Amino acid sequence: MGMMTTGRPRASLHTLGCRLNQAETALLADRLQQDGYRIVEYGRPTDLLVLNTCSVTDEAERMCRYEIRRTLRHSPQAFVAVTGCYAQTGVEALQQVPGIDLIVGNRHKLSLPAHLPSPSALRKQPAPSLLHTKTLGRDDFTIDGVGDYKSKRANLKIQDGCNFMCSFCLIPFARGHERSRRMDDAIREAEVLVARGHRELVLTGVNIGRYEQDGGSLLDLIRQLERIDGLDRIRISSIEPTTISDELLEYMATSAKLCRHLHLPLQSGDDDILRAMNRRYRVRDYAAFVDKAIRLMPDLGLGADVLVGFPGEGDAQFANTLAAATDLPFSYLHVFAYSKRPGTAAARMAGTVPATTIKSRSKALAELSRAKRLAFYQRYIGRTAEVLFETKNDAGRWTGLTSNYMRVGVTTNDDLTNTLGRVAIEGIMDGLAVGKMLP
Numbered sequence: 001m002g003m004m005t006t007g008r009p010r011a012s013l014h015t016l017g018c019r020l021n022q023a024e025t026a027l028l029a030d031r032l033q034q035d036g037y038r039i040v041e042y043g044r045p046t047d048l049l050v051l052n053t054c055s056v057t058d059e060a061e062r063m064c065r066y067e068i069r070r071t072l073r074h075s076p077q078a079f080v081a082v083t084g085c086y087a088q089t090g091v092e093a094l095q096q097v098p099g100i101d102l103i104v105g106n107r108h109k110l111s112l113p114a115h116l117p118s119p120s121a122l123r124k125q126p127a128p129s130l131l132h133t134k135t136l137g138r139d140d141f142t143i144d145g146v147g148d149y150k151s152k153r154a155n156l157k158i159q160d161g162c163n164f165m166c167s168f169c170l171i172p173f174a175r176g177h178e179r180s181r182r183m184d185d186a187i188r189e190a191e192v193l194v195a196r197g198h199r200e201l202v203l204t205g206v207n208i209g210r211y212e213q214d215g216g217s218l219l220d221l222i223r224q225l226e227r228i229d230g231l232d233r234i235r236i237s238s239i240e241p242t243t244i245s246d247e248l249l250e251y252m253a254t255s256a257k258l259c260r261h262l263h264l265p266l267q268s269g270d271d272d273i274l275r276a277m278n279r280r281y282r283v284r285d286y287a288a289f290v291d292k293a294i295r296l297m298p299d300l301g302l303g304a305d306v307l308v309g310f311p312g313e314g315d316a317q318f319a320n321t322l323a324a325a326t327d328l329p330f331s332y333l334h335v336f337a338y339s340k341r342p343g344t345a346a347a348r349m350a351g352t353v354p355a356t357t358i359k360s361r362s363k364a365l366a367e368l369s370r371a372k373r374l375a376f377y378q379r380y381i382g383r384t385a386e387v388l389f390e391t392k393n394d395a396g397r398w399t400g401l402t403s404n405y406m407r408v409g410v411t412t413n414d415d416l417t418n419t420l421g422r423v424a425i426e427g428i429m430d431g432l433a434v435g436k437m438l439p
Helices: 019-034 060-074 085-089 091-095 106-115 171-175 183-195 218-225 246-254 271-277 283-296 315-327 355-378
Strands: 010-015 048-053 079-084 102-104 129-131 153-157 200-204 233-236 261-263 301-308 332-337 384-392 398-402 407-410 420-429 432-437
Touching (some): 091 102, 102 106, 200 218, 218 246, 283 315, 301 315, 301 355
Parallel strands (some): 153 200, 200 233, 301 332
């Protein structure tokens, strides 16, 4: 093997893409450690690189090539395994990328370690081996092991796949039909994560509002998770607005552990575009839902995804999106540029928006997001907030999040890692709400 240091072989993992990918990478890291690998930070010399890819944008292949080249520069003998959504949808392209030794589609992603050569036999291959099936499973699932997280918040994967065929989205092709994790199995992993010191769990999946297991819903799973001693917070990651029951909203308004934070993909504020996207609501439905949520929880942290430059998005349609995003009580936005994904319905649509237009529209929304975040934080000046502290930033402030997703910073000599504390918010600096710790 040449460059392998004595002792345990090194493994490095890198995630491109969503929080669900991060959850899966963490599960792989844990498994590799059990198999005798020593996990090293991505970017350092390694014997094995596992790249968990994304296919949501057309950047996927370029990013993939870049990360592989980068690794092989410092570790020319590293065995490279590529998995994730791009390994599912872009097999033909990946087979042409130099330096890949193993390509593992999404169905086999979490069993990837079992398909590696033994650690002592890891060698560059003349051509990549392929482990790939077109079908992605329809059944309930369990996951072996427990995610390995460096951060204080851990992701808990509870669902995979999607049956909503939004016309711009490749995920149903990359991850297959929706399916839910067995409830007892999700609770098992959650208990171990909490025992390892994680005080906040983020529930992740592709379409988590559709979680359904043994007649139990997402809310039933949350109720069970709340019983775990030592778990202080449960956060719901991105969730489709049409999948949230009134019961779940009402529960969020009264629960001590469920975070008052919703990230609701909007995508467009124009009904014609929403129709072309095959989204399941119109602007007024979305606004009515948000209104209901804010009435129940005036302090709700509310984020949204907005997709810019969908085919047929003219100035008038974009103006509607900008107006809706301005009027709605968002605390931040995630702005994405549309990119054509072969195989999706939108790829065949006319009305391509020029890249320069997409850029200027994205900039307008990014500025709106900054203003919204600032206004949201300003409401808290003179109030107190409970913060779960994570780490110290470059400016020497301890930072963490409130239940409603406000990032707070305080200066103190105490070590606040993984502690919950009350902070009197005094102002805003460097994009943080800053204040003093209360005894």
